[in-house]
Amino acid sequence: MSDLTTKTLIDMRDALATGAVTAEAAVQACLGRVAATEPRIDALLSVQAEAALARARELDAAGPAPDKPLWGVPVIVKDVLCAKGAPTTCGSRILENFVPPFDATAVARLKDAGAIILAKANMDEFAMGSSTENSAYKVTKNPWDLSRVPGGSSGGSGAAVAACQCFATLGTDTGGSIRLPAAFCGCVGLKPSYGRVSRFGMVAYGSSLDQIGPLARTVADAAQVLSVIAGHDPRDSTSVDAPAPDYMAALKGLSGLKGLRIGLPREYWGEGVEPEILRACRTAIDAAVDAGATVVDVSLPHTRYAIATYYIVAMAEASSNLARFDGVRYGHRNRQAAELLDMYKRSRTEGFGDEVQRRIIIGTYVLSSGYYDAYYKKAAQVRRLIRQDFLDAYATCDVICGPTCPVPAFPIGGVVDDPLKMYLMDIFTISLNLAGLPGMSLPVGLGADSGLPVGLQIFGQSFKEDALLAAAHGLEALTPALPEPAGLA
Amino acid sequence: MAEYEAVIGLEVHAQLTTNTKLFCACPTRFGDGPNENVCPVCAGMPGVLPVMNDRALEYACKMAMAIDATINLTSIFARKNYFYPDLPKGYQISQYEQPLCEHGRVEIETAAGTKTVGVTRIHMEEDAGKNIHSSTENKSFVDLNRCGVPLIEIVSEPDMRSSEEAVAYLKELRSILVYLGVCDGNMEEGSFRCDANVSVRRKGDKNFGTRAEIKNVNSFRNVQRAIDYEIGRHIDCIEDGEAIVQETRLFDANKGVTQSMRGKEEAHDYRYFPDPDLVPVRVEPSWIERWRGELPELPAAKRERFIAKYGLPEYDAGVLTAEREVADYFEAAVGVHPEPKKIANWIMSELMRELNECGESIRGCRLRPEGLAKLVRIIDSGAISGKIGKQIFGDLFRSGEDPEAYIAAKGLAQISDAGALDAVVDEVLAACPGEVARYKAGEKKLTGFFVGQIMQKTKGQANPKLVGELLAAKLG
Numbered sequence: 034m035s036d037l038t039t040k041t042l043i044d045m046r047d048a049l050a051t052g053a054v055t056a057e058a059a060v061q062a063c064l065g066r067v068a069a070t071e072p073r074i075d076a077l078l079s080v081q082a083e084a085a086l087a088r089a090r091e092l093d094a095a096g097p098a099p100d101k102p103l104w105g106v107p108v109i110v111k112d113v114l115c116a117k118g119a120p121t122t123c124g125s126r127i128l129e130n131f132v133p134p135f136d137a138t139a140v141a142r143l144k145d146a147g148a149i150i151l152a153k154a155n156m157d158e159f160a161m162g163s164s165t166e167n168s169a170y171k172v173t174k175n176p177w178d179l180s181r182v183p184g185g186s187s188g189g190s191g192a193a194v195a196a197c198q199c200f201a202t203l204g205t206d207t208g209g210s211i212r213l214p215a216a217f218c219g220c221v222g223l224k225p226s227y228g229r230v231s232r233f234g235m236v237a238y239g240s241s242l243d244q245i246g247p248l249a250r251t252v253a254d255a256a257q258v259l260s261v262i263a264g265h266d267p268r269d270s271t272s273v274d275a276p277a278p279d280y281m282a283a284l285k286g287l288s289g290l291k292g293l294r295i296g297l298p299r300e301y302w303g304e305g306v307e308p309e310i311l312r313a314c315r316t317a318i319d320a321a322v323d324a325g326a327t328v329v330d331v332s333l334p335h336t337r338y339a340i341a342t343y344y345i346v347a348m349a350e351a352s353s354n355l356a357r358f359d360g361v362r363y364g365h366r367n368r369q370a371a372e373l374l375d376m377y378k379r380s381r382t383e384g385f386g387d388e389v390q391r392r393i394i395i396g397t398y399v400l401s402s403g404y405y406d407a408y409y410k411k412a413a414q415v416r417r418l419i420r421q422d423f424l425d426a427y428a429t430c431d432v433i434c435g436p437t438c439p440v441p442a443f444p445i446g447g448v449v450d451d452p453l454k455m456y457l458m459d460i461f462t463i464s465l466n467l468a469g470l471p472g473m474s475l476p477v478g479l480g481a482d483s484g485l486p487v488g489l490q491i492f493g494q495s496f497k498e499d500a501l502l503a504a505a506h507g508l509e510a511l512t513p514a515l516p517e518p519a520g521l522a
Numbered sequence: 523m524a525e526y527e528a529v530i531g532l533e534v535h536a537q538l539t540t541n542t543k544l545f546c547a548c549p550t551r552f553g554d555g556p557n558e559n560v561c562p563v564c565a566g567m568p569g570v571l572p573v574m575n576d577r578a579l580e581y582a583c584k585m586a587m588a589i590d591a592t593i594n595l596t597s598i599f600a601r602k603n604y605f606y607p608d609l610p611k612g613y614q615i616s617q618y619e620q621p622l623c624e625h626g627r628v629e630i631e632t633a634a635g636t637k638t639v640g641v642t643r644i645h646m647e648e649d650a651g652k653n654i655h656s657s658t659e660n661k662s663f664v665d666l667n668r669c670g671v672p673l674i675e676i677v678s679e680p681d682m683r684s685s686e687e688a689v690a691y692l693k694e695l696r697s698i699l700v701y702l703g704v705c706d707g708n709m710e711e712g713s714f715r716c717d718a719n720v721s722v723r724r725k726g727d728k729n730f731g732t733r734a735e736i737k738n739v740n741s742f743r744n745v746q747r748a749i750d751y752e753i754g755r756h757i758d759c760i761e762d763g764e765a766i767v768q769e770t771r772l773f774d775a776n777k778g779v780t781q782s783m784r785g786k787e788e789a790h791d792y793r794y795f796p797d798p799d800l801v802p803v804r805v806e807p808s809w810i811e812r813w814r815g816e817l818p819e820l821p822a823a824k825r826e827r828f829i830a831k832y833g834l835p836e837y838d839a840g841v842l843t844a845e846r847e848v849a850d851y852f853e854a855a856v857g858v859h860p861e862p863k864k865i866a867n868w869i870m871s872e873l874m875r876e877l878n879e880c881g882e883s884i885r886g887c888r889l890r891p892e893g894l895a896k897l898v899r900i901i902d903s904g905a906i907s908g909k910i911g912k913q914i915f916g917d918l919f920r921s922g923e924d925p926e927a928y929i930a931a932k933g934l935a936q937i938s939d940a941g942a943l944d945a946v947v948d949e950v951l952a953a954c955p956g957e958v959a960r961y962k963a964g965e966k967k968l969t970g971f972f973v974g975q976i977m978q979k980t981k982g983q984a985n986p987k988l989v990g991e992l993l994a995a996k997l998g
Contacts, residue, residue, distance in 0.1 A: 115569045128568065135562055137569060236568040241798035269571050270801050350798055353601050356612020357566045361664065377605055400603070400793035409795055 037062035042106060042200035042254035049105035050097050056089035056105030056149065063107040063151055067198045070521060073179055075171040076192040078112045079120045080152040088149050101147030103261060108143055109193045110203040112153040113160055114245065115234040116140045119150070123236050124158040124168040127358045127365045127384025137234020138269065139203060139245045139262040146261040151199050154189030158386045159355065160210055160238040162186050163458040166449045167388045174445070175217055176518035177485050181442040184217035184458075186210040187248065191218035194248045195518050201249040201258045205235055207242045208343050209437075209462025212474035215248050216437035216488025219476045219515045221255045221505070222248045226496045227469035228273035230259075231266030237354040239347035240271075242466040252475070252506045256280035259498060273496065283499030289507025290324040294430040296331035301435030301461055309480035310436045313487035317477040318434060320511040331426040331433065335419045336464055340456055342419065343463040345399050345412035351389075352396025358384065391452065420468040427494055432504045435461055437474040437488035461490060471498045475505050477512045486515060526760070527725045528753045529733075530688050530718060531680035534695060535673050536705040537649065537713040538581045544648045544672035545572030545615065552711050556654075556665040564670035566610030571799050574599075578672040581704035582622055582646050583805060584813055585674060588698050588820055589641055591626030593810060597645075599800040603793040607664050608651035616675075617645035618794040622803065628678075628698070629822060630690040631840070639691050640679030646803075649673050668712075674705075680719065680730065685749035689742050692716060693844070697821045701846045709740055716740075718749055721766075722756035731756065732766040736780055739773050748773035752780055824849055832862035841870055847884045851891050858895035861902065868898055872912065876919045888922025897925040904985060905935050936985045940992065943976075943984055947992045950975045961997055969993060 037059065040048070048054040064082055071077060085107065098104050110116060113123050115133035122128045140150065157167035165173045165188025173188045175181040176196045183192040187204030191214025194202045204211040206224035215222025223246045230245045237243060247258035263277035295318060302311065322328055360366030360380030367379035385393070399408035426433060438458055448455050465472045474488035489508070493501030543550055546563035563570045586593050600618035626641035651669035655662045676695065682688045696714055699705035707714050721733035736752060739745045752771070759766050770789075771780040819827070821843050828839035828849070843849045848869065855865045873894065877884060897918065901911045906929060914934070918925055929935055937943055950972060951958055961968045969990075976989050 113569075115567075121568065123568070131568065133562075133567065133569070135567075233571050234569040237799070239798075268573060270573050271571075271799065349795060353603050353613055353793070353795070356603060356605065357568070357610060359605060359607075359612060361607045362565060362610060363567070373607070397793065400795055402791045402793070405793075405795070 038066040038197040040200070041251050042103075042249060042257060043251070045200050046103060046106050046257070050099070052097060054105075056092040057086065059105055060085050060089040060107050060149055060151065063199050066196070067152065070176070070196045070198060073521065074174045074176055074183075074192045074196055076155055076173050076183075076189040076196065076198065077109070077152045078122055078124065078155050078168075078170055078189065081119050081150060084118070085149050085151045092147065092149070098147060101145075102257060103143065104147030106148050106201075107151040107199045108148045108201050108203070108258075109152045109154050109190065109199045110140055110143075110150060111156050111187050111190050111205055113156060113205055113236045113238075114140055114203060115236070116150055116153065119153060121153065121236070122170070123160070124156045124170060125384065125386070125389070126169045127381070128363075129365060131363055133234070135234065137245075138231035138266045140234060142262050143203070143258075148261070152193070154187070154193050154202055154204075156189055157186035157210075158389050159236065159351070160186040160205055160207055160243075161351070161388050161392055163209070163213055163455050164443070164445075164449060165189060165214075166445065167386055169386055172445055174520065175442045175485075176520045177219060178442065179520045180444055181485070182217065182445050184214035184438075184442065187214045187222075188217075190248045191215055191220060191222070194218070194220050194250060196521055197250075201247050201254050203245055203258075203262070204248050205238075205243055205245050206462075206466065207239045207347060208466050209459045211246050211248060212437050212462050212472060212488065212490060213458060215474040216476070216486065216490075217442040219486030219518065220248050220250055221252055221476070221509075222246065222474045222488075223255045223259060223498070223502075224465065224472050225259065225263065225498055226273075226471045227466075228271055229277065229471070229496065229498065230262050231264075231269040231272045233266055233268040237350070239350045239466075240354060241350060242343075242347055244466075252473075252502060252509045253281070253284055255473070256284055256502045256506075259502075263498070275496065278499050280499055280502055283503055284506045289503050289510075290321050290326045293321070293326040293432065293504055293507070294329050295321060295326050296329045296426050296430030296433040298331050298333045298336070298426065298433060298435055300333050300336040306436055306439040307441065307480070309482045310439065310441065310487050312481060313478045314434070314436050314489045317475075317489050317508055317512055321508055324507065324511060329430045331430055333419075333422040333426060333433075333464065335415065335422050336460075338415050339419055339464045339467060340460060342412045342415045343459070343467055344395070344456065345408050346416065346467070348392045348396035349400050349409050350396070352393045352400065355385075355389070355393055360384070388452070416467045419464050420470075423464075423468045423470055423492070431494070432501060433492040435490050437461060437490040441480050441483045441485035441487060465492055470495055471501050473501060473505050475508055475512075476515055477508070479515065484519065525725055526722050526757050527727075528683055528685075528749070528756075529680045529721045529723060529730055530682040530685075530749060532678045532682070532688060532691060532719070533717040534676040534678075534692065535715045536585075536676065536699050538578050538672040538674060538704055539706055540575055540577045540581065540672055542575055543670035544575050544578050544646065545670055548670065550671045554667060556663065557667060559667045560669070564610070565666055566612075572615060572797075574800065574803065575672060578646060579622075579803065579805070580809075580813060581672075581702070582644060582674045583810065584702050584817060585676070585699060585704055586623035586626060586644055587810070587814055587817060588702055589626035589628050591623040591641060591644060593623050593805055594620060595805050595807070596620065597622045597803045599646075599797045599803065600794045601797045604790050606650070606653075607662065608653045608666070608669065610651070610666060610669060614648060614650060615797055615800070616647035619796075621645035622805075628691060628694050630687065630694050632687055632690060637681075637687065639681045639687075642677045642679055644674050644676050647673050647675060680721075685746040685753070688718065688749055689746050692742060692745060694821065697844055701818055701820055703818075709742075712740070716745055718745060718752075720749055720752040720756070722753055722760065731760075732768050734766070734768070734780070735770045737770060737772050737783065744773060744775050747775075747778055748780055751778060755780070818846070821846075832856065832866075834862060834866055838863075838866045838870065842866060845884070851884055851887075854891035855895040855898075858892050859899040859902075861898060864898050864902070865895065868894060872915045873919070876916065887919070889919045890922065893918060893922065893925055900925055900929065904987070905929070907936065907982075907986070910934055910982070934983065936983050937980055940988060943980075943988055943992055946976055946979050946984070947989070947996060950979065951996060958997070
């Protein structure tokens with residue numbers, strides 16, 4: 034493997050800043066890595082090779098800029114994020130030829146920080162799925178075992194960063210879509226507090242749940258990317274009008290584990306979780322205790338309502354968010370339809386995959402007159418209880434830890450025909466979105482039986498991504514670095 | 523009709539006069555080329571988000587204050603979901619469960635005296651675009667210029683009992699909106715639109731009859747026609763023992779009838795839910811206080827003041843205050859020549875007639891209030907007669923010329939110089955010895971003949987009062 038592409042983002046950034054590596058060389062190295070790995074993992078939907086090289090040469094001509102923390106660093110973004118001039122399909126046929134005329138705020142901020150957008154990553158169609166098998170274009174393979182899924186919906190982002198195609202990626206997380214691929218692919222994934230990162234330019238799935246966040250190979254790399262993309266955006270009313278701290282400084286300043294009270298919710302550490310997952314997570318917690326952390330037993334009693342609540346809220350919002358894909362202004366249109374209603378029906382039936390159609394239908398149902406109170410309104414109430422669970426738990430602890438997913442990466446085709454089983458993959462991740470809180474998945478080793486990466490999930494307090502990152506940074510130092518992904522060795 | 527009573531409630535959509543749209547920075551200008559005022563946000567591109575225009579909130583709140591409505595310090599934007607090509611997001615952002623304002627009232631003048639019409643709610647929402655169907659090809663086009671333009675919907679209680687009351691309510695509402703400067707009130711361009719809910723019941727009944735909703739009636743006259751037609755239709759149904767169907771109907775202005783558009787069972791299920799892209803709208807009490815201080819004098823208050831201060835009849839005060847600019851014009855003119863009733867008469871008769879004829883508003887009128895006041899003052903001074911004043915009014919209205927300069931240039935000033943007139947009177951009497959003799963013999967009605975002769979010689983410019991005095995003196 035190229036020695037350049039395996040560098041951490043921080044190391045690469047430093048090498049670029051000193052002039053030891055040119056931006057063009059960085060891009061060339063990544064493009065080489067993409068060419069070598071992409072035939073095996075199918076992580077990308079489009080590669081902006083020419084544009085990336087042109088941008089790299091432009092940056093090289095101007096020389097390194099100390100005020101641009103990602104100067105010359107190649108990154109990849111999930112295809113749900115609009116990037117000016119680059120196809121943005123959301124993994125859907127309905128947007129097959131859609132090229133947005135604007136950048137998502139997160140993408141614009143990456144560019145402003147000197148990062149180079151190399152490619153757009155594969156995903157479950159409109160971020161609906163937990164395996165990336167719902168992409169209309171390709172099935173991404175897990176770099177650790179090419180017969181297994183990378184997790185979803187940001188599976189392309191997870192696989193790309195694990196395969197060292199670039200130094201960090203952006204994903205989006207509505208119910209675990211950053212953390213699950215991070216866990217399956219053995220990388221760090223961070224979902225910020227709702228409102229921390231602007232959603233402008235992210236094609237919405239569940240608007241009240243969606244957040245953009247980084248996937249990277251180290252906690253520091255993720256912290257650096259978050260520092261760049263976080264902060265208020267006047268174009269997103271739900272982005273919080275509060276300054277985002279310098280997360281890199283937080284890693285250096287905060288002590289990490291000493292005196293840290295780690296809450297272990299009993300609902301996350303028992304039944305239904307693979308023993309190898311429990312063991313790997315427990316080992317990490319034990320190491321933290323050895324390093325000065327304490328463990329607190331906590332309860333999140335409404336966890337069992339989380340999946341039902343999540344699917345009502347997310348599908349209701351999705352049914353409305355996806356109404357704009359009607360074939361009138363952009364996207365797929367059926368040209369044979371004789372009249373308007375027929376055009377809508379045919380365009381949307383042809384353009385959307387099964388899972389998307391399923392969610393639109395369920396979402397439409399739960400919002401219908403006569404059902405709204407029983408479903409959507411009730412779900413909104415339960416949602417508040419779920420958030421309250423976390424707030425109550427944080428009275429006795431600083432962070433909460435548990436497995437990211439009850440199982441390791443599963444075989445391609447193994448679950449996709451059983452939607453309910455697939456929804457259960459999100460059981461430990463969705464409460465966090467309902468509560469609007471930040472959380473991460475941190476690789477804590479390989480499963481003793483499967484040999485696949487295991488992710489430990491760390492939940493933080495509202496808008497305290499700095500403390501969350503510091504805790505993750507401390508834990509990361511105690512867990513052995515993962516080897517090169519077995520599937521690409 | 524005598525045994526029946528109509529029950530009418532109105533929903534008014536008023537376009538706010540903000541420079542930009544409700545959720546993006548596109549201009550709200552009317553009349554630009556198709557899709558010129560469109561951006562990714564109002565075109566509903568994937569990934570875009572709405573951000574509320576604060577000025578629209580201010581305007582909506584000012585209207586609420588003007589009709590004594592309660593402003594909810596927290597209100598919620600909701601999505602109204604339906605598919606249509608002129609609705610790019612597949613939903614309209616409106617307000618549903620927690621509107622911005624509630625419980626307002628508007629006073630109207632009716633034949634039976636003053637009546638209060640309750641206003642249930644005012645909420646903010648965005649307008650849709652426009653579909654244009656080609657008459658030559660089998661094609662439809664979508665213009666999104668209007669899409670996202672801020673509207674307020676003002677929903678009345680079912681408090682009106684006749685089409686006259688409905689129109690009085692609409693006129694008052696429109697007048698208040700225009701006074702506030704929050705809506706231009708232009709019905710032809712669709713800045714002020716109305717849907718009417720009409721039902722009929724037997725007098726004395728406590729329960730309402732089944733209602734029909736009449737959509738998009740675009741003039742006061744058509745509101746009246748549509749409601750009257752609908753009342754008649756309901757009464758016919760009741761008399762014939764037919765059931766009235768709850769439905770939406772469209773008024774056909776050419777035929778003067780309403781026609782069924784869709785019934786209750788075809789009614790849309792809009793699947794309203796709170797828009798997760800927008801945070802709750804919060805209004806600070808300090809903003810309300812600031813806005814209240816900026817409210818202008820409203821039509822009703824101005825009407826009362828015109829009656830009290832200028833001694834105008836109620837009718838005149840009503841006409842002059844219906845539009846703020848007319849009222850301002852009147853007051854500016856009275857400031858120059860303090861004869862309120864005379865000024866009012868000139869505005870209500872000559873000026874309004876000319877404005878109506880050329881279809882212009884008083885804003886662009888070339889004859890400024892000072893000019894009109896000067897004209898009235900010149901007439902009062904006797905320098906010209908009222909008759910001449912009316913004759914030259916059209917010229918002054920079109921040119922905006924200073925009346926004094928105009929009268930001097932045309933040599934229209936009355937001859938009020940006794941010396942100058944004396945010679946003319948002598949001339950006329952000398953030329954008519956027969957009539958003079960008959961007059962002296964007692965035929966006093968010949969005075970009119972002599973005056974006519976003098977006026978003829980002076981081209982109507984002789985001061986009639988002076989002529990009378992001179993004749994009396996000379997004929998003894």
